[in-house]
Each structure stands twice: as C-alpha cells, then as structure tokens.
Amino acid sequence: MHDCPFAKRWSRRKAARPQEILEAALDLFAEKGYAATKMGDIAKRAGVTCGTPYRYFKSKEEIFASLIRELVLPKLALGESLLAEPDVGAAARLRTFLFTWWTQIGESRLSALPKLMVAEAKNFPEVAELYQKEFIQPGQALLKRVVEDGIARGEFRAVPVEHAVQTLMSPVVMLMIWQHSLVPCFDPDADPRSYLEAMLDLVLHGLMPRSAIA
Amino acid sequence: MHDCPFAKRWSRRKAARPQEILEAALDLFAEKGYAATKMGDIAKRAGVTCGTPYRYFKSKEEIFASLIRELVLPKLALGESLLAEPDVGAAARLRTFLFTWWTQIGESRLSALPKLMVAEAKNFPEVAELYQKEFIQPGQALLKRVVEDGIARGEFRAVPVEHAVQTLMSPVVMLMIWQHSLVPCFDPDADPRSYLEAMLDLVLHGLMPRSAIA
Amino acid sequence: MHDCPFAKRWSRRKAARPQEILEAALDLFAEKGYAATKMGDIAKRAGVTCGTPYRYFKSKEEIFASLIRELVLPKLALGESLLAEPDVGAAARLRTFLFTWWTQIGESRLSALPKLMVAEAKNFPEVAELYQKEFIQPGQALLKRVVEDGIARGEFRAVPVEHAVQTLMSPVVMLMIWQHSLVPCFDPDADPRSYLEAMLDLVLHGLMPRSAIA
Amino acid sequence: MHDCPFAKRWSRRKAARPQEILEAALDLFAEKGYAATKMGDIAKRAGVTCGTPYRYFKSKEEIFASLIRELVLPKLALGESLLAEPDVGAAARLRTFLFTWWTQIGESRLSALPKLMVAEAKNFPEVAELYQKEFIQPGQALLKRVVEDGIARGEFRAVPVEHAVQTLMSPVVMLMIWQHSLVPCFDPDADPRSYLEAMLDLVLHGLMPRSAIA
DNA sequence: TATGAATGAGATTTCATTCAT
DNA sequence: GATGAATGAAATCTCATTCAT
Structure with missing residues (x-):
C-alpha cells in the first residue's frame, strides 16, 4: 500500500545526496508537475527511501525553491x-x-x-x-x-x-x-x-x- | 423551500450549468494547475456546491477532458x-x-x-x-x-x-x-x-x- | 494497517458533531495525553471516520484549544x-x-x-x-x-x-x-x-x- | 581523531553517561511530556548524538522506566x-x-x-x-x-x-x-x-x- | 436536482531506531 | 564506543467522491 519502502539498505551516505535529490525533483516536476509529483517518487528516483529527502529539505516546497536557487x-x-x-x-x-x-x-x-x-x-x-x-x-x-x-x-x-x-x-x-x-x-x-x-x-x-x- | 419565489432562478440556470462549470474549471486549472485545483473551488467559482459538478461530469478528469473537447x-x-x-x-x-x-x-x-x-x-x-x-x-x-x-x-x-x-x-x-x-x-x-x-x-x-x- | 476506516456509513449528520468530537477528545487527552491520542482515536470514539473531525476543526491543536474555550x-x-x-x-x-x-x-x-x-x-x-x-x-x-x-x-x-x-x-x-x-x-x-x-x-x-x- | 588530546574527555564521561541521559530525559519528559520529547532532544541535552542513548538503553520506553527505577x-x-x-x-x-x-x-x-x-x-x-x-x-x-x-x-x-x-x-x-x-x-x-x-x-x-x- | 456532511484512500511529514563508518 | 545518515512505520491532514436528505 505504502510505496515508501524499497528493497535497499544502507547505501552510501554522502554530500552528493542533496544534489541528487534536487535533480530527481527537477526531472519529475518537469514531467508531471509539482503537485502530481509525490515525495516518494522523488526519493525513489534519487535512490533513497521516503524519509531521506527530509534530512536535507524541510518540505516539498523547499525542494522546489532550492531547485531554482541552487x-x-x-x-x-x-x-x-x-x-x-x-x-x-x-x-x-x-x-x-x-x-x-x-x-x-x-x-x-x-x-x-x-x-x-x-x-x-x-x-x-x-x-x-x-x-x-x-x-x-x-x-x-x-x-x-x-x-x-x-x-x-x-x-x-x-x-x-x-x-x-x-x-x-x-x-x-x-x-x-x-x-x-x-x-x-x-x-x-x-x-x-x-x-x-x-x-x-x-x-x-x-x-x-x-x-x-x- | 416549498414554493419559494426564487426557485425559478435555479431552473433558469440549469441548462447553462455544464458550461459554467467548464469555464470555472478552465480558469482555475490555468491559474493553479490541474492537481492544485480542488473540485470545491471549481464548484464555488461556478456558483454551485461541491456535489453538483458530479451531476454533469463523472470525475475531475472528465471535466478536464470535456473542457478541451467542448x-x-x-x-x-x-x-x-x-x-x-x-x-x-x-x-x-x-x-x-x-x-x-x-x-x-x-x-x-x-x-x-x-x-x-x-x-x-x-x-x-x-x-x-x-x-x-x-x-x-x-x-x-x-x-x-x-x-x-x-x-x-x-x-x-x-x-x-x-x-x-x-x-x-x-x-x-x-x-x-x-x-x-x-x-x-x-x-x-x-x-x-x-x-x-x-x-x-x-x-x-x-x-x-x-x-x-x- | 490504517485504522481509519470503520464499518459504518452515513450515520446522522448534525450540529451535535462538534460537541461530540470535543468530548471524545477531552476523554482521550485526559486518558493518554495530547500527543499519544491519535486523531483516529478521537474520530472513532466520536463515532465518525478519520476525516470527519477536520470538517469542524482545522487541526488537532485547534481541537485542544476549542475544548478549553467551548x-x-x-x-x-x-x-x-x-x-x-x-x-x-x-x-x-x-x-x-x-x-x-x-x-x-x-x-x-x-x-x-x-x-x-x-x-x-x-x-x-x-x-x-x-x-x-x-x-x-x-x-x-x-x-x-x-x-x-x-x-x-x-x-x-x-x-x-x-x-x-x-x-x-x-x-x-x-x-x-x-x-x-x-x-x-x-x-x-x-x-x-x-x-x-x-x-x-x-x-x-x-x-x-x-x-x-x- | 587519531591521537587527539581531547580523547580523554570522552572516556572520563563514559561512566557518567547513563546518569546524564536519564537526567536529560527527566527534564524533558517533565517539560513536554513523554511523547512530545524526541530521542534526539534527550541526546542533545545529554551532550551526545542521537544514536548514543541506544548504547545504554534499549528504547525510549526503557529510558522512562529506568528513570523511575534508578x-x-x-x-x-x-x-x-x-x-x-x-x-x-x-x-x-x-x-x-x-x-x-x-x-x-x-x-x-x-x-x-x-x-x-x-x-x-x-x-x-x-x-x-x-x-x-x-x-x-x-x-x-x-x-x-x-x-x-x-x-x-x-x-x-x-x-x-x-x-x-x-x-x-x-x-x-x-x-x-x-x-x-x-x-x-x-x-x-x-x-x-x-x-x-x-x-x-x-x-x-x-x-x-x-x-x-x- | 441540488446540497453538503461524511467518507476513506492517499499524500506529506515525523521520528524512534538501526548500522556502516 | 560514538556517530549521524538512512530507514520505514505511523501519524496528521487533504480532498475527490458519495449519498441521505
């Protein structure tokens, strides 16, 4: 039901994560639009699980803003x-x-x-x-x-x-x-x-x- | 209710309803995007309540499609x-x-x-x-x-x-x-x-x- | 998994709801504390489903405040x-x-x-x-x-x-x-x-x- | 790291750790309540990072129980x-x-x-x-x-x-x-x-x- | 036909807990 | 031992849709 968990555990942890998440978000926002893009989609495309983006960005909205800024x-x-x-x-x-x-x-x-x-x-x-x-x-x-x-x-x-x-x-x-x-x-x-x-x-x-x- | 004198007002609009709903939807979809537009917003802008659009359209998606077609x-x-x-x-x-x-x-x-x-x-x-x-x-x-x-x-x-x-x-x-x-x-x-x-x-x-x- | 749905449909709809929800909330807050009380618990005790309290109160926090005030x-x-x-x-x-x-x-x-x-x-x-x-x-x-x-x-x-x-x-x-x-x-x-x-x-x-x- | 001169500082505290964690937890539980107190808050107030309390206590619940007992x-x-x-x-x-x-x-x-x-x-x-x-x-x-x-x-x-x-x-x-x-x-x-x-x-x-x- | 209270699936977000380093 | 990035279950909240009135 939840599409949050993926079969992966403890992949690398690095300073590359925020960039990867932003790029995943940009691709998906462009494809489906902001609202139709689920946080879980972003996480999955970035190769992490659903909670991880929140270590780097306060909210979906902040991902959007950071994406433009950074x-x-x-x-x-x-x-x-x-x-x-x-x-x-x-x-x-x-x-x-x-x-x-x-x-x-x-x-x-x-x-x-x-x-x-x-x-x-x-x-x-x-x-x-x-x-x-x-x-x-x-x-x-x-x-x-x-x-x-x-x-x-x-x-x-x-x-x-x-x-x-x-x-x-x-x-x-x-x-x-x-x-x-x-x-x-x-x-x-x-x-x-x-x-x-x-x-x-x-x-x-x-x-x-x-x-x-x- | 009963035989209130304003009842006419409603029936007068009845035929125009679907068109009004589509126009409200177009305005809102254009402004906020499809996903960010709530059915309730469409209804309100069309001057009806949230259940009414469903008398004329099966779903939000059908409103979108009808909008283009009609x-x-x-x-x-x-x-x-x-x-x-x-x-x-x-x-x-x-x-x-x-x-x-x-x-x-x-x-x-x-x-x-x-x-x-x-x-x-x-x-x-x-x-x-x-x-x-x-x-x-x-x-x-x-x-x-x-x-x-x-x-x-x-x-x-x-x-x-x-x-x-x-x-x-x-x-x-x-x-x-x-x-x-x-x-x-x-x-x-x-x-x-x-x-x-x-x-x-x-x-x-x-x-x-x-x-x-x- | 979700404890949201209950086996009940379309019970009465009335102005008594807000009061019932507040009373359910008071009982549960007193029993378990605010944080340990789930919105679903409140809804269940009030005899409604999980989305209903949100028709009357913006958030859990507002339920707490209303409870004191009202x-x-x-x-x-x-x-x-x-x-x-x-x-x-x-x-x-x-x-x-x-x-x-x-x-x-x-x-x-x-x-x-x-x-x-x-x-x-x-x-x-x-x-x-x-x-x-x-x-x-x-x-x-x-x-x-x-x-x-x-x-x-x-x-x-x-x-x-x-x-x-x-x-x-x-x-x-x-x-x-x-x-x-x-x-x-x-x-x-x-x-x-x-x-x-x-x-x-x-x-x-x-x-x-x-x-x-x- | 390596042979840094501050290493002593850590070992000196080691024995005091559990006590410090319990005291931090007591203060925070009393202030915000059990549920509203985050493990990370306890760790931070005890001067450690979020994983450390788990070296001494199996879970948050055990911290609560130990606190009373000890x-x-x-x-x-x-x-x-x-x-x-x-x-x-x-x-x-x-x-x-x-x-x-x-x-x-x-x-x-x-x-x-x-x-x-x-x-x-x-x-x-x-x-x-x-x-x-x-x-x-x-x-x-x-x-x-x-x-x-x-x-x-x-x-x-x-x-x-x-x-x-x-x-x-x-x-x-x-x-x-x-x-x-x-x-x-x-x-x-x-x-x-x-x-x-x-x-x-x-x-x-x-x-x-x-x-x-x- | 119209209403709008109620539903409940599904989205966002949190955070106790784990474990590679 | 200690760290803190990552996990994922569970909570809050939203809203398209239904249906008693």
Whole structure:
C-alpha cells in the first residue's frame, strides 16, 4: 500500500545526496508537475527511501525553491561572459548567444525550467520573482545590449528593441517547453539546432537594413 | 423551500450549468494547475456546491477532458474560414491570421489553453493527442498554406516552411502563456497587440525577398 | 494497517458533531495525553471516520484549544452565582463552594481538565494563559472573598488569605487529578465526597479561632 | 581523531553517561511530556548524538522506566530515616517530614516526578505501579504513623487518618506540579517554603484538640 | 436536482531506531 | 564506543467522491 519502502539498505551516505535529490525533483516536476509529483517518487528516483529527502529539505516546497536557487542561478554566470568576447559583429554575437543558451541549458536537464516555472509561478510567487529577477531579466538585458549595439553600428534596422528581444527569445523558450511536453508544435524528430538555425536566419534577415541585403 | 419565489432562478440556470462549470474549471486549472485545483473551488467559482459538478461530469478528469473537447475544439472552425477570404496578398493574410488568432483566442478565456496543455499534457496523454490533432496540426496546416502560398507567388523568400511556421507561432503562443504566468518575459503593462505588430514586422521583413525591400 | 476506516456509513449528520468530537477528545487527552491520542482515536470514539473531525476543526491543536474555550469557560458562570446566595455564614459558604465545584466539575467529564492542563500547559502556552485567566484566577478570587469575609466577621482566624486559598484548593484539584491517574494517593474505592468532608473538617477546624472552639 | 588530546574527555564521561541521559530525559519528559520529547532532544541535552542513548538503553520506553527505577526509588531511603529521630512531638515531626520532603525532592530535579507520573501513568501502568508501591505507599505509611502517633498521644484530634494524610500531602504534591507547569494556582514569585509554612500552620491547627489551643 | 456532511484512500511529514563508518 | 545518515512505520491532514436528505 505504502510505496515508501524499497528493497535497499544502507547505501552510501554522502554530500552528493542533496544534489541528487534536487535533480530527481527537477526531472519529475518537469514531467508531471509539482503537485502530481509525490515525495516518494522523488526519493525513489534519487535512490533513497521516503524519509531521506527530509534530512536535507524541510518540505516539498523547499525542494522546489532550492531547485531554482541552487541549480539555476549558478548558470547565469555563463551568459555574462558571452559579451566579453572579442568583437565579431552583432549578428554573429546574437547567433552565439542563442546557441550557447540552447546548448548549455536547452540541452541539459535545466531545459525543464521554463515549463516548470510557467506552470507553477502562480503557486510560488516568491520563487517566481527570484527566477524573474535573477535569471530572465539579466538574460534579457544581455540580449538587449546585443541588439542595441547592432542598431547603433548600423548592422540592424532600428526596430523596437524590447519587442525584438522577446521575439528572439520566444522560439528558444518554446523549444525548451515543447521538449518537455507531449504537445510539440514542431516535428519532434526534427533537430532542434536546425530549427534554431532557420529561426535565426529568419529574424536576422528581418533585422537587417536594406543596405545590408542589397 | 416549498414554493419559494426564487426557485425559478435555479431552473433558469440549469441548462447553462455544464458550461459554467467548464469555464470555472478552465480558469482555475490555468491559474493553479490541474492537481492544485480542488473540485470545491471549481464548484464555488461556478456558483454551485461541491456535489453538483458530479451531476454533469463523472470525475475531475472528465471535466478536464470535456473542457478541451467542448470549449476548445469548436473554436477551430474560426481558423478554417480565414483562408476563404478574398485574395489580399500573403503578408496581409498572415497578418490577419495571427491577429484573428490573438483576438479570438488570446483575448478570450481560451488563452489559458497553451499554459494548461503544456503543463498537463504528460498527465493526460489522450487529451493531449486530441488537442494536438484537432487543434494544433490543423492550425499549423493553415499557416503553412499561407506561407507556401506566399513563397509560390514570390512574395516571400524560399525559407524552410515548417520552421517558419513554428517561428511565426512561437510569439503568439508565448504571449498567451505569459499572460497566465507570473513569469512574464515581456513588460506586463505593454499592449500585447503592439508586441504582435512589432513581431510581425520583424518576421515579415525576414520573409521578404530582396526585391520586395528594394 | 490504517485504522481509519470503520464499518459504518452515513450515520446522522448534525450540529451535535462538534460537541461530540470535543468530548471524545477531552476523554482521550485526559486518558493518554495530547500527543499519544491519535486523531483516529478521537474520530472513532466520536463515532465518525478519520476525516470527519477536520470538517469542524482545522487541526488537532485547534481541537485542544476549542475544548478549553467551548467546554470549560462556560462553566465559569456557575461559580459566580455561588456568592449571590443568602447569608449562611462563611464556613457554610466555603463548604457549599467546594462541594458545588466538586459535583459540577469533579463529577463531570470536565474533571479531566486539571490533569490535561498540567500536562500540556507548556506545550500550549496561549491556551494555558486563557485557562489561567478565565478559569483559575476568577475561581480563586471567589474563594478569596469567602475567606476574607469569614475573617472580617470573626468566623475565621486571621490566616494569610492567599495561602489559605491554595491550601483549600489543593485537595479538590488533586482529587480530580487522581481520578484520572493510575497513581492515586488515596484509596480509589473511597468515596471522594467523604474525603472532601474530612478534608473540609480539618481545614475549617484549622481556620476557626479559639473562641469558636471553646 | 587519531591521537587527539581531547580523547580523554570522552572516556572520563563514559561512566557518567547513563546518569546524564536519564537526567536529560527527566527534564524533558517533565517539560513536554513523554511523547512530545524526541530521542534526539534527550541526546542533545545529554551532550551526545542521537544514536548514543541506544548504547545504554534499549528504547525510549526503557529510558522512562529506568528513570523511575534508578533516579527515584533510591531517594526513598531518606524518608525512612525521618522517623528514627529522637522524640520531638508529633507536630514537629510532621513539620520535619514535610519540609524534608520538600527540600530533598521538591527543590531537586526530582520535583518533576509528580507531573510526569500523573501525565503518563495510564500509558505506562507497570511503571506507575512500581512508583505507587515503592514510593507513594511507603511515604504515606510513614506519614500515617506520624499522625496516628500524634492522635495516640493526645497531641492531635481523632480525625480519620487516611483522609488527613491525603490532605497533608496534597499541597506538597500540588506545589511540585505547579512548579513544572504554566498553570500555577499560586503566585509564582511567592516563596514555596512560606506557602508550606502557612499550609502547615493551617492543618496543624486543624489537627489540634481544643485543649491544646486553650 | 441540488446540497453538503461524511467518507476513506492517499499524500506529506515525523521520528524512534538501526548500522556502516 | 560514538556517530549521524538512512530507514520505514505511523501519524496528521487533504480532498475527490458519495449519498441521505
């Protein structure tokens, strides 16, 4: 009846446990949602019994919060370094930014985050605010700088920057979401990278001034 | 009770009940997620007590399924008619298509659907499949025809059609999702329509061949 | 495994339930203590299933608090009326006070309260404060008035009033506690009333001035 | 670890461990009750970690039982010697008995016992029986002898002895209980000894025959 | 038909106890 | 011996669902 006990006893005990539990939780939250994920599921996937997660986290809710704080925010440093690169032109920088975002996050287990945050933000407003302030806004600011820079140099048309940034982000975010959903709006067998390529080609083309095309 | 004069009030609503319950459920599922929404909440928002939904639906799960079948799919007819319009050029048709999508669905309570389906598709695979087959695929097919048409006429560049379709859809879908989330990646005070405008300007520009620009 | 389900279905549903649950809880708390009393025990004794108490009380803790507030405090009015009686002399009044206390509370299920409060006061400080302020202090004040009155009239010796009050209360309180304990310090077959008689005889004798004796 | 110079410290305490654990348990049981006291709390207060008590005691229940057997019963010898004293009159002997009881037990950590036993006797009937037989009954027998002696000599009135004994004990027991409760029925700042004095004055007075007063 | 008290399976969480280190 | 991570039984509490009224 209880699905708590497993046939295992006294496996290793280590400082790796919290990380393992968070990763198990992230996978399951992304798959089933927060509420539909049972603590026992998390424990089982982490290879422990049902009481063990509570040695490391006060509650299920704290697992959720820790997951954002400890798994996601550290990734932010990545984006920062993108702009420190040598000058390669705005279009190339945009390309690099979006592809790095995809390979570093979209192809890791963290790709689950957008789906998770979209679904649960209303239920965990403080965590959502953290995610927004520490992850989305800085990321958008970076992207904005690239676009503004491109406009200033005449590489891009003078489009409304805010809207362009969102238009650029949307496909990447949607791609991550669709990866974790049974409702893909793109061919699930297609290569996400080639989709990104095509998308980039389209919007970069849209950003270019006539002069650059002619 | 007995022959109280308010009895009429109840019978008047009787026919509307199932619809009211589904709408209440849609709102709440979108806000909190399926699992976190209590049957009692649905009942209360529909203006009935907790036993009443069971007169019309076998279970919570059936409410979810009915919601997709009876609230969403009927909307599909809308899109079909879009292409029956007189010939106005591919760009204008694209514009019309996306704006109609937005005003008819994005500005209605149905804008909750993408968030809901993304979050719950894995937990309700049959419903997700229905949604996918009856709503997304036909919609994409419509959009695809518009793009192909535009390419055939020389109005658009010869881009990969599938990817272009997805790139066109992403911002609209994301806009709907963000509307129902505390994690907006766009200025929540901004007018969604002006965002759509800017997005369309960008991608239409990206679709145009050099000749059209020069 | 779960001791929650009982073989009963759809018994009466009434406004009597909360009271029944509180009485069941009082009996069990007094018998086993708060922590050792399971919610299922309370439900079973109240003749309902394990989920029912939660329709009326938010938590086990609230049952405890309500029990004091709703079962005990109303009894206080009793004591108030004792002093309104016609003048019968201080000794007779003392006798009446202590005997009424015993018959009204000591011989009712409320006799469990001293044991319960002594055991749990530290774990529920706010409830303990309520009990202290609303029950004990007023009761002591009443008793104090009787003693002071007796001294003023020359019926009693001029003893320290506070201490006399406590000395008078102790046997009654201990009698209630012993009734609910396996550690009786008096013969459990003895009649509590005859113990009260003897005790009263002793202390009344102790209160009398020489003149009254000689 | 290895040959650290503090190793001595541990071995020095080794022999004292069981006693320290029992004392920690007594304090906590008295404060929170048996069930609400966690083994980890006991360990922590005893200055060890949560596994250590199990080296000395089979279970929490055994700690409770040992506590009574090893901490309390040895104190009983004290009372025995009280009556071996030279003849000083019944009243003085009563006074000595109660004051010694108070100073030896009431002012030690063992004052927690009445509260603890009252609260838990029903949950640990064998321990309660032990406590009753080995502690309370012998104590009452001692007190009874003093009272009977006093009556035989004409120092006390011919009161019912059993009831008098209980009346004499009640205030002392209550005083111990109130010391460990947030529900004191006496001024918590008052000196317990002066309360005992006053109480004794009252009941001794009540015990005296007319002749002794006049 | 509608109500809402009652049900009871199942989820989260606690903690006495074990045992590898 | 001592430690404290891990265990897992058992407790509290929730809520989808039922059904007497």
